[in-house]
Amino acid sequence: MSSLLVIIDKAPYGHENALSGIYIAIASLDRGMDSDVLLMGDGVYAAQKNQSADKTIGYPSVSELIYSIFPNGTLFVHLDSLTQRGMKYEDLVEIAELIDGKTLHELSKSKKHIIKI
């Protein structure tokens, strides 16, 4: 079985990337790949809970869409990126899992494909 890590490093709504990255993860999970999503840098904002983009700017809520990867895929959030932005684990959607630098290294080594979007 092939494997994929989708790394998102842009905030949602300012760019299409977060939404598009999640779609790649959903499609690859549907095709039986071992796929996960990693949010780094400004990408961590995609995991902030209680987003209301659908009601305010008419854009699909990334924090709701991201639940589509669960439970076969994991949503990793880079701990340092989160801390640097003054955010806490409690601010995130329930499926988020924090990841430190060492574990991130192991995760990326374990994946056949990596897409940074």
Next chain:
Amino acid sequence: MRITDTNNRKSSHPKVMVIVLSDGPYISQYADIGYKMAQKALELGYGVKIFLYMDGVHIPQKDQNPRTLPNISQSFEELIEKGCEIKACIRCAAARGYMEESQYLEGVEITSVYDLAEWMDENSKVVMLGS
């Protein structure tokens, strides 16, 4: 210096480079870099597949006329002639008004992101180019 990979040429299932392009042409160098990577990989006997995602769907549009820059659509036409498979994301294409196949270079297929997922197998390696 010429670098060759004879092992890959001899294989009945050559390894495949999957290039994902997410920027449009001219706004950045990524389309041109993708073209050069694909051109060289084909020359070395590798399979090459290009998936056009987000603004990448602008790349293989017909009738481009960049007056002062190399015409990227002609470059991609050359890749198709050499056996490169090119697909464009239907969601991205619809958002940008490119749903008619006649708008694209001959050989470009409008398809879904699920095809990209199927390209990412044990025999391929994916390279994402975009800002």
